[in-house]
Structure formats: structure tokens, C-alpha cells
Amino acid sequence: MDNKEIEILLIEDSIHDAELTIRALRRNDVAKHILHLRDGAIALDYLYATGQYTGRDLANKPKLILLDLKMPKVSGLEVLERIAGDKTTYKIPVVVLTSSKEHPDVDQAYLLGANSYIVKPVDFESFSQVVNAMGMYWLLHNHPPHHT
Amino acid sequence: MPDLQNKKQVSSPEHKELPAYNDIKIGSDKLHSRDESRAALLVANKELALQNKEKEKRAAELIIANKELAFQNEEKEKRAAELIIANKELAFQNEEKEKRAAELVIANKELAFQNEEKEKRANELIIANKELQFQNEEKEKRANELLIANRELKIAEDNIRMLNQEDIRKLNEALEQKIINRTEELENVNAELESFSYSVSHDLRAPLRIVNGYASILHDEYNLLFDDEGNRLLSIIRESAKKMGFLIDDLLSFSRLGRKDIFKTLVDMNLLVSDALKDFMRTTPHTATITTSNLGPVLADKALIIQVWMNLLSNAVKYSFQNPSPRINITCEDTENTITYKIEDNGVGFDMRYAHKLFGVFQRLHDAEEFEGVGVGLALVQRIIKKHGGKIWATAVVGEGAVFYFSLPK
Numbered sequence: 432m433d434n435k436e437i438e439i440l441l442i443e444d445s446i447h448d449a450e451l452t453i454r455a456l457r458r459n460d461v462a463k464h465i466l467h468l469r470d471g472a473i474a475l476d477y478l479y480a481t482g483q484y485t486g487r488d489l490a491n492k493p494k495l496i497l498l499d500l501k502m503p504k505v506s507g508l509e510v511l512e513r514i515a516g517d518k519t520t521y522k523i524p525v526v527v528l529t530s531s532k533e534h535p536d537v538d539q540a541y542l543l544g545a546n547s548y549i550v551k552p553v554d555f556e557s558f559s560q561v562v563n564a565m566g567m568y569w570l571l572h573n574h575p576p577h578h579t
Numbered sequence: 580m581p582d583l584q585n586k587k588q589v590s591s592p593e594h595k596e597l598p599a600y601n602d603i604k605i606g607s608d609k610l611h612s613r614d615e616s617r618a619a620l621l622v623a624n625k626e627l628a629l630q631n632k633e634k635e636k637r638a639a640e641l642i643i644a645n646k647e648l649a650f651q652n653e654e655k656e657k658r659a660a661e662l663i664i665a666n667k668e669l670a671f672q673n674e675e676k677e678k679r680a681a682e683l684v685i686a687n688k689e690l691a692f693q694n695e696e697k698e699k700r701a702n703e704l705i706i707a708n709k710e711l712q713f714q715n716e717e718k719e720k721r722a723n724e725l726l727i728a729n730r731e732l733k734i735a736e737d738n739i740r741m742l743n744q745e746d747i748r749k750l751n752e753a754l755e756q757k758i759i760n761r762t763e764e765l766e767n768v769n770a771e772l773e774s775f776s777y778s779v780s781h782d783l784r785a786p787l788r789i790v791n792g793y794a795s796i797l798h799d800e801y802n803l804l805f806d807d808e809g810n811r812l813l814s815i816i817r818e819s820a821k822k823m824g825f826l827i828d829d830l831l832s833f834s835r836l837g838r839k840d841i842f843k844t845l846v847d848m849n850l851l852v853s854d855a856l857k858d859f860m861r862t863t864p865h866t867a868t869i870t871t872s873n874l875g876p877v878l879a880d881k882a883l884i885i886q887v888w889m890n891l892l893s894n895a896v897k898y899s900f901q902n903p904s905p906r907i908n909i910t911c912e913d914t915e916n917t918i919t920y921k922i923e924d925n926g927v928g929f930d931m932r933y934a935h936k937l938f939g940v941f942q943r944l945h946d947a948e949e950f951e952g953v954g955v956g957l958a959l960v961q962r963i964i965k966k967h968g969g970k971i972w973a974t975a976v977v978g979e980g981a982v983f984y985f986s987l988p989k
Contacts, residue, residue, distance in 0.1 A: 445785065451792040501781065530781040530788075535773075553787045553824025555795035555817075 437464040438570060440493035442474040442510060443528065444502045448551065452497065452528070455559040461566035466493070471505025474498075475513055478520055489519065495569045496525045498545075500536045508536055508543065515544035524569050772834065780831050784824060791820035829955035832886075836962050841880040843967075848874035848920070851881065852909060855888040865896050867905035867924075874911045875918050877987045883963045890956040891922045891983050898981065899926025917969070919986035928975035937973055960985075 439462045443449040449467045456462050468474045476482035480489050496514065500507035507527065514520045527540045527548040537548055549565060552558050742750075794816040802810055852874060860866075869892075877884075892907070899905035908923040929937070938961040964971045968988045975981035 445789075447789045447792070448785070451788070451796075454796060530784050535777070551784075551788055553784055553791050553827075554821045555788070555792040558788070558792070559795075 435464070436491055437466045437493050438462040439465045439495045439497060439566070440474070440477070441465055441467045441497045442471065442502070442507070443467065443497070443499040444469055445499075448499070448528075451555060451558065452562060455555075455562040456566050458559060459563045461563055462495075462570060471502050471507065471510040474510055475505060478514065479517070492520070492523060494523070495566070496523055497528055498525055499528045500540060501530070506536075508539055511540060511543045511545060526565055526569065776831055776834055779827060783827055787820045787824055787827075791817050791824070794820070826955070829959065833955055833959050833962065836883070836959065836966065841883060841966050843878045843880055845876055846879045846881050846884055847876050848911070851885055852888055855885055855892060859889055859892055859896075863893065863896055865900040865905070867896050867899060867907050869907045869909070871909040872911070874909065874920065875913045877918050877989070879967055879987055880963075883966070887960050887963050887985065890960045891985075894956065895922055895924040895926065895981075895983070897926075898928075899924045902926060915989075917986040917988055919984055921982060921984050923980065923982045925980040928977045928979050928981045929973075930977055931975060934973060934975075938971065 439456065441449055441452060443452065446467075446469070449469075453465050453467065456465060466477070468477060473483070476484045477487070480487040498507050498510060511525060511527070514523065514525060521544065524546045525544065527537065527545045528551055529537055529548055530551055540548060546569070547565065549561055552561070794813050797805075798810065798813045798817065805813065849871075852871060856869060856871075895907045896905065899907070902925050904925075906925050908921075910921045910923075912919045912921065938957045961971050964985050964987070969986050971983070971985040973981055973983045
């Protein structure tokens with residue numbers, strides 16, 4: 432049971448992409464407490480304290496969710512839909528990660544309540560800069576309304 | 580010839596018939612008989628009386644003849660008078676004829692002159708005639724051609740008429756079905772392309788991102804463990820992955836363009852180019868002196884046309900940075916139906932022999948080591964211009980510079 436407080440929940444099926452994202456976020460001390468989950472089903476379990484996360488303290492919510500759209504089993508869009516439709520989670524900012532802005536799901540993601548999206552560039556330096564800017568914005572400058 | 584006249588007198592019958600006095604005297608001398616003498620005298624008397632009468636007749640005849648001669652004389656006198664008058668008349672007529680002759684000489688000359696003129700005119704007419712004849716022949720030829728064309732038309736018309744309403748309806752239906760099928764096929768192909776684009780975009784980029792990302796981490800966090808050569812090799816890995824990322828992006832824009840509908844608005848080219856230049860000069864490591872003249876507005880898809888300018892300007896700067904004072908000149912030429920924009924640089928130029936390869940995908944006319952790029956930019960530019968119904972072309976001289984032109988319909 433992982434009940435520790437986390438800042439960023441990263442939902443991403445590729446461990447390498449996840450590692451790069453985490454490194455980028457840690458590099459500038461944007462976030463220390465990052466949880467990486469490898470698919471949508473596990474992410475939903477975590478968010479709603481079901482499955483392997485049954486009994487987790489629901490008051491412990493991530494401050495930001497980074498969500499990959501293309502995942503096996505439960506897709507990013509489905510996760511987004513659940514988050515946006517649930518009163519316990521709809522206030523958590525969600526930033527969508529995508530390999531391409533060509534992805535037809537990007538528009539759909541906005542409709543479902545995504546706050547922003549990041550196209551993961553090939554160049555790690557650029558990616559690092561974008562991820563950091565995004566993390567700083569949502570974690571440090573943006574003050575979401577208090578969770579109930 | 581007096582002798583001849585005398586002889587005539589001698590042989591005249593009048594002299595023979597008249598009895599001579601000598602003969603009568605001789606008879607009376609002979610005295611044969613009184614009766615015979617008396618009879619002879621009677622005869623002689625009668626002879627004399629006869630002669631007398633003859634002479635009287637003769638005198639009367641002479642009188643008549645005289646009168647006749649007198650009459651004839653008068654007649655001749657009259658005639659002579661008449662002849663004098665006639666003569667005068669003739670003299671007058673002569674004069675008149677002379678005058679007339681002089682007039683005729685003049686008239687003759689005039690006629691001769693007119694004749695010459697007529698001859699000239701005749702020659703001209705002959706030439707004109709020939710020309711007319713030629714024209715006539717040509718017209719006849721043309722008429723024949725028209726006749727044939729007419730016949731062909733008539734046949735075509737008949738053929739069309741033969742297709743009755745029913746045939747036309749069937750043809751239409753078949754065509755419509757064909758269009759529906761074809762559209763469906765195209766939609767499927769399009770959807771496939773769409774998903775292919777996405778796969779390419781996503782699936783090819785993901786591993787590249789990993790290659791570049793991990794190489795970057797090695798470079799940033801483990802650089803002390805590598806010597807210079809190791810770090811150089813790492814840089815090459817990172818750069819290559821990055822470049823392939825751009826290549827994929829470019830290819831995707833290129834293929835996306837094929838499917839995208841263009842949305843035309845009136846674009847202020849002055850504003851658009853100055854924005855493009857600002858954007859572009861911020862990111863390029865090179866500098867250049869850029870002059871722009873007034874650029875006329877045009878109906879175009881703004882988002883696409885800005886890509887055209889970005890590509891052409893970045894090429895112009897990229898290929899002239901080796902010149903110690905790179906200059907780029909942007910102008911435009913406005914004609915009735917099109918507007919042509921011109922981007923001129925003083926860079927390395929290119930060999931006109933390879934100009935046809937300029938706008939092909941992955942075609943590069945320069946060394947990739949010397950000038951970065953993946954060879955999609957101009958293909959993309961050409962595709963955008965063609966989608967607008969325009970044209971793009973270029974001229975260049977190696978070592979002196981290149982001029983790129985693109986024209987768009989108004």
C-alpha cells in the first residue's frame with residue numbers, strides 16, 4: 432500500500448518515456464514526489480482506492496496528473512473521462528502527453544477537460560524545458576481551488 | 580500625123596457617093612440620043628434635088644445640132660459654176676478636215692496614253708486576278724474542309740441522338756455509382772493515410788525520443804566518465820536522432836497538406852513577411868541584410884503561405900551565410916491575372932542543370948554536412964503553391980546566388 436503524499440501522478444505505459452519525464456522534472460527540482468503508473472486501469476485504481484490501492488487515503492490527491500493518451504487496456508481518454516466526471520477528482524489539473532499533435536484524441540482530450548497538452552519532442556533538451564515550465568506553472572504558480 | 584488624116588478623108592464613103600460634075604459633062608458630049616440626054620438631065624436634076632434636100636436636111640440637122648451644142652454649152656457653164664461652188668465647199672471642207680486631223684492627232688496621243696494606262700491597269704488586273712484565283716482556291720479548300728467537318732459533326736450529332744433518354748439515365752446511374760464507389764475508396768485510403776501518418780508520427784518518434792533522451796542524460800550526467808571522443812560520439816547520436824525527428828515532422832506536414840483543404844483569405848503580404856522575418860531571424864544563427872519592397876496582397880491560405888515564406892527565407896539565409904555580406908532582396912510583380920513574389924540572395928546558388936530536382940522530396944543539391952536540412956522544405960513549398968493554383972521556379976548561378984519566384988493567381 433502506497434499511501435505517501437505525491438505531487439505528480441504520471442500515467443505512462445512506456446517506462447523509458449516515464450524515466451525521461453521524471454528526470455526532466457527532477458532536474459530542476461520542480462517535483463520530488465512523483466508516482467509513475469504504467470496503465471490506465473492501475474491509475475484508476477489508485478485515484479479511487481480500488482484494486483491494489485483499496486484502503487488508500489483518498490484525501491491524498493496528486494497536485495497534477497500527467498497523462499499519456501496512448502495506453503493499452505484503459506486508454507488515456509477513458510481515464511480523463513473518469514477524472515472529469517468524478518467530483519472527487521475533477522479539480523485536479525490534467526496535462527495530456529502525446530507523441531504528436533496529429534493525434535485525433537488531442538481535441539477530444541480538451542473536450543473532456545484536459546487543461547493542457549504537451550507534444551513530446553524528440554529532442555530531450557526541448558522536452559525537458561517544456562516539462563519543467565509546465566510543472567512550474569501547475570505546481571507553483573497555479574493555485575487550484577481547495578479540495579473538499 | 581497629117582498623112583494619116585488625109586488618107587482618112589480620101590477613103591471616106593461620103594466622097595464616093597457624091598457624083599462628080601466632070602462625069603455629067605462627059606455624058607452630054609457623047610450625044611448618043613436626045614432622050615437619053617434629057618433622061619440623063621432628069622436624073623441629074625433629081626439627083627441634084629435629092630442632094631439639095633439632103634443638104635437642107637443636113638442644115639436642119641446642123642441647126643438642131645447647133646442648138647443642142649448651145650444647150651450643152653449652157654449646161655457646161657452651169658456645171659462650171661456649180662463646180663466652182665463645189666470647189667469652194669471642198670476647200671472649206673479641207674480646212675475643216677485639217678483642223679479635225681490636228682484634233683485627231685491630239686486625241687490620238689491621248690488615246691495612246693490612255694492605252695498605256697489601260698495596259699498597266701490590265702497587268703495589275705492580271706496579277707489581282709491571279710491572287711483572286713489563289714484565294715478562291717484556298718476558299719474552296721477551306722470549304723471542302725468545312726464540308727468534311729460538317730459531315731463529321733452531323734455523324735456525331737446523329738450518334739448522340741441515337742443515345743436515347745433511357746441510355747443516358749443508365750449511363751448517369753452508372754457514373755453516379757462509380758463516383759460513390761470511388762469516393763468511398765478515397766475516403767478509405769484517406770483514413771488509412773491518416774492512421775498511417777499518426778503511426779509514423781507516434782511510433783517512429785517514440786524510439787527516437789528514447790535514443791536522444793538517454794544520450795542526453797549520458798552527456799549531461801556522465802560526461803566526466805567519457806573522454807572528448809566519447810562525448811563527441813554521444814553528440815552525434817543526439818543530433819542524428821533530433822534530425823530524424825525533424826524529418827518525420829516535415830514529412831508529416833507534407834502528407835497532411837495533401838489531404839488538407841485550403842482556406843483562402845486576403846493576405847497582407849507586407850505584414851506576413853515582416854512577421855515571418857521577425858520569427859525567423861530570432862531562431863537562425865545567421866544574419867543577413869534583408870530588403871523588402873512593397874508586396875501586394877493576395878488571396879491565399881495564410882497558415883500555408885507563411886510556411887512558404889519561412890522555407891524560402893530560411894533557404895536564402897542558410898545558403899548565403901558564407902558570403903561576407905549576405906543580402907536578401909524581396910520584391911513582387913503585379914500582373915493582370917497573377918502576382919509574382921521574388922526572393923533573391925547572393926549565396927552559393929546552385930547548378931541550373933539540377934534545377935528540375937530542386938522541388939523533389941529528399942532531393943538536395945548541397946552537401947548535408949555543409950548546409951543542414953532534410954530535403955523536404957522546397958517540396959512542401961511547391962505543394963502549397965500548387966494547391967493554390969500557382970507556380971514556383973528558380974534560377975541561379977553557382978557562387979553568385981539564387982532567385983526563387985512564386986506566383987499566385989489573383
